[in-house]
Amino acid sequence: xxxxxxxxxxxxxxxxxxxxxxxxxxxxxxxxxxxxxxxxxxxxxxxxxxxxxxxxxxxxxxxxxxxxxxxxxxxxxxxxxxxxxxxxxxxxxxxxxxxxxxxxxxxxxxxxxxxxxxxxxxxxxxxxxxxxxxxxxxxxxxxxxxxxxxxxxxxxxxxxxxxxxxxxxxxxxxxxxxxxxxxxxxxxxxxxxxxxxxxxxxxxxxxxxxxxxxxxxxxxxxxxxxxxxxxxxxxxxxxxxxxxxxxxxxxxxxxxxxxxxxxxxxxxxxxxxxxxxxxxxxxxxxxxxxxxxx
Amino acid sequence: xxxxxxxxxxxxxxxxxxxxxxxxxxxxxxxxxxxxxxxxxxxxxxxxxxxxxxxxxxxxxxxxxxxxxxxxxxxxxxxxxxxxxxxxxxxxxxxxxxxxxxxxxxxxxxxxxxxxxxxxxxxxxxxxxxxxxxxxxxxxxxxxxxxxxxxxxxxxxxxxxxxxxxxxxxxxxxxxxxxxxxxxxxxxxxxxxxxxxxxxxxxxxxxxxxxxxxxxxxxxxxxxxxxxxxxxxxxxxxxxxxxxxxxxxxxxxxxxxxxxxxxxxxxxxxxxxxxxxxxxxxxxxxxxxxxxxxxxxxxxxxxxxxxxxxxxxxxxxxxxxxxxxxxxxxxxxxxxxxxxxxxxxxxxxx
Ligand SMILES: Nc1ncnc2c1ncn2[C@@H]1O[C@H](COP(=O)(O)OP(=O)(O)OP(=O)(O)O)[C@@H](O)[C@H]1O
Ligand SMILES: [Mg+2]
Numbered sequence: 290x291x292x293x294x295x296x297x298x299x300x301x302x303x304x305x306x307x308x309x310x311x312x313x314x315x316x317x318x319x320x321x322x323x324x325x326x327x328x329x330x331x332x333x334x335x336x337x338x339x340x341x342x343x344x345x346x347x348x349x350x351x352x353x354x355x356x357x358x359x360x361x362x363x364x365x366x367x368x369x370x371x372x373x374x375x376x377x378x379x380x381x382x383x384x385x386x387x388x389x390x391x392x393x394x395x396x397x398x399x400x401x402x403x404x405x406x407x408x409x410x411x412x413x414x415x416x417x418x419x420x421x422x423x424x425x426x427x428x429x430x431x432x433x434x435x436x437x438x439x440x441x442x443x444x445x446x447x448x449x450x451x452x453x454x455x456x457x458x459x460x461x462x463x464x465x466x467x468x469x470x471x472x473x474x475x476x477x478x479x480x481x482x483x484x485x486x487x488x489x490x491x492x493x494x495x496x497x498x499x500x501x502x503x504x505x506x507x508x509x510x511x512x513x514x515x516x517x518x519x520x521x522x523x524x525x526x527x528x529x530x531x532x533x534x535x536x537x538x539x540x541x542x543x544x545x546x547x548x549x550x551x552x553x554x555x556x557x558x559x560x561x562x563x564x565x566x567x568x569x570x571x572x573x574x575x576x577x578x579x580x581x582x583x
Numbered sequence: 584x585x586x587x588x589x590x591x592x593x594x595x596x597x598x599x600x601x602x603x604x605x606x607x608x609x610x611x612x613x614x615x616x617x618x619x620x621x622x623x624x625x626x627x628x629x630x631x632x633x634x635x636x637x638x639x640x641x642x643x644x645x646x647x648x649x650x651x652x653x654x655x656x657x658x659x660x661x662x663x664x665x666x667x668x669x670x671x672x673x674x675x676x677x678x679x680x681x682x683x684x685x686x687x688x689x690x691x692x693x694x695x696x697x698x699x700x701x702x703x704x705x706x707x708x709x710x711x712x713x714x715x716x717x718x719x720x721x722x723x724x725x726x727x728x729x730x731x732x733x734x735x736x737x738x739x740x741x742x743x744x745x746x747x748x749x750x751x752x753x754x755x756x757x758x759x760x761x762x763x764x765x766x767x768x769x770x771x772x773x774x775x776x777x778x779x780x781x782x783x784x785x786x787x788x789x790x791x792x793x794x795x796x797x798x799x800x801x802x803x804x805x806x807x808x809x810x811x812x813x814x815x816x817x818x819x820x821x822x823x824x825x826x827x828x829x830x831x832x833x834x835x836x837x838x839x840x841x842x843x844x845x846x847x848x849x850x851x852x853x854x855x856x857x858x859x860x861x862x863x864x865x866x867x868x869x870x871x872x873x874x875x876x877x878x879x880x881x882x883x884x885x886x887x888x889x890x891x892x893x894x895x896x897x898x899x900x901x902x903x904x905x906x907x908x909x910x911x912x913x914x915x916x917x918x919x920x921x922x923x924x925x926x927x928x929x930x931x932x933x
Contacts, residue, residue, distance in 0.1 A: 477670075479634075480663065480730075482657060483635075483657065483662065483663050484734075486657070490686065495671060
């Protein structure tokens with residue numbers, strides 16, 4: 290195969306071009322990650338004066354820490370819920386738009402906006418919308434007889450953070466589904482229509498299976514997002530409360546490390562979190578490879 | 584099997600494009616109709632209106648005895664073969680064939696039997712468990728045909744089903760489609776822009792031009808009696824020679840050069856004369872019209888000689904064993920000339 294090749298006169302020049310990107314990766318990702326791994330084997334005294342090597346003690350402590358186990362449980366609800374909601378809504382919007390106004394740029398642009406909003410701002414917006422005293426939604430819910438209070442009710446709090454965290458991902462997922470839908474040949478849908486399948490049947494037997502690679506990809510991306518990138522949302526809305534009910538793993542890393550100043554435990558938690566996400570991703574991709582081939 | 588009746592059908596797309604204008608056509612039960620015409624003439628649009636994939640702006644379409652204008656594609660009981668085959672890529676060949684039957688609630692045992700029968704007819708039995716991407720283009724084409732025939736529909740609709748195949752496969756599939764249609768006796772409407780496909784497949788050819796029917800007729804009738812210069816130049820390969828000519832007292836002159844005498848039934852005046860390439864032949868010694876040879880195309884069984892008479896480009900088809908020269912004398916078969924009106928291009932009645 291003929292590939293385009295650039296020949297550099299100086300052997301060091303290519304490395305010079307690569308340097309900025311590598312430097313950013315090393316300084317802001319690899320180095321802190323390495324630090325975290327090292328710190329997870331250490332314990333600092335309360336004043337940060339001395340550091341001792343404690344081996345796996347930080348990890349062992351986590352297993353016996355009820356708040357950590359609770360956090361695991363909360364994350365096990367939160368992350369799949371966010372993934373399901375954001376991927377589901379992204380799909381619904383994409384299908385609606387595809388049916389109603391195939392290719393309408395304006396609607397598509399509107400649906401993409403939320404992605405440009407900073408997570409913390411989105412969090413505050415939802416916090417206002419759901420604010421028990423001044424928010425619009427509790428007011429409407431009160432009309433149907435539901436007393437909304439996410440500062441006291443764990444379930445309400447979970448619903449709030451799930452919605453706030455999903456909101457902007459919907460845009461992202463919507464875009465991918467739009468592209469996926471556009472890649473399905475129109476004649477295939479028409480063939481199914483002639484074959485006697487109504488719109489609902491067509492969706493479930495043709496469209497959705499053909500979108501499955503997109504769906505699986507988005508499931509991975511959104512799960513990783515929910516586990517890693519939702520810190521600002523939690524911080525701006527519930528701060529992990531009430532009663533630890535929304536204290537997801539990534540938020541607990543922050544709370545224990547920067548507020549509790551327990552750097553060793555916080556580092557161990559972040560390493561575990563990383564391991565969980567990597568494992569989930571690998572499993573998902575293995576599964577995808579087996580399931581999604583046509 | 585059903586007759587199809589198209590009455591005054593027009594299609595105007597949302598953008599204002601008038602794709603089909605006032606088309607009327609009666610298709611008999613079991614007939615094989617080929618819609619042919621240049622790109623953009625509205626063939627697919629007309630076919631898709633029969634299928635129910637496009638709304639009908641005005642006019643009516645009936646399949647069997649029922650008007651289907653407002654009936655969903657699913658309920659029209661037609662089957663369609665698409666140019667890109669439109670197979671379901673995530674289903675096996677078996678499931679592709681069975682899909683339409685399952686949707687209609689056909690019992691499992693019947694489905695098995697009908698899929699097996701179609702697969703046997705099309706010789707795709709070995710591939711039933713494969714996915715479409717594991718098939719060659721020709722095999723995919725067969726699966727697409729199979730999906731149409733298992734349904735036992737009232738009509739087959741084909742939209743350029745062979746245009747993605749290589750030339751050789753196209754010819755053999757053409758033959759198979761013809762035989763299959765004869766055997767099953769299902770009313771068929773077939774769209775193509777390939778006049779050869781039209782000639783070989785059709786019971787009747789419908790030539791479309793700019794959304795209107797230019798001519799309907801049996802292949803040889805259309806070939807021998809084209810209704811207009813458009814049909815004349817579209818049907819037949821090489822295309823019929825068309826030249827401006829003048830008729831005066833029974834003689835036909837191209838550029839002042841008399842090429843034929845003893846013509847009756849044609850008014851004196853300017854017109855367009857049409858002659859098939861095989862109707863121009865070398866003249867007997869000492870007679871004929873000067874023909875300046877420009878270039879030659881060898882087709883094996885035939886030799887196309889392109890040249891000019893009085894500066895008007897003409898093509899003749901000669902047997903390859905006839906001698907050639909740069910300047911030849913040719914004669915045209917006077918009784919085989921076609922005459923078209925100078926302004927409208929319509930065939931002149933003699
Ligand atoms: N969905 C559409 N919206 C607007 N105009 C359309 C649409 N589909 C087709 N047309 C126009 O209608 C006319 C007829 O199109 P059609 O597809 O029927 O042509 P065709 O004869 O099948 O051509 P081809 O041989 O290239 O397939 C064309 O001018 C085309 O641009
Ligand atoms: Mg077409």
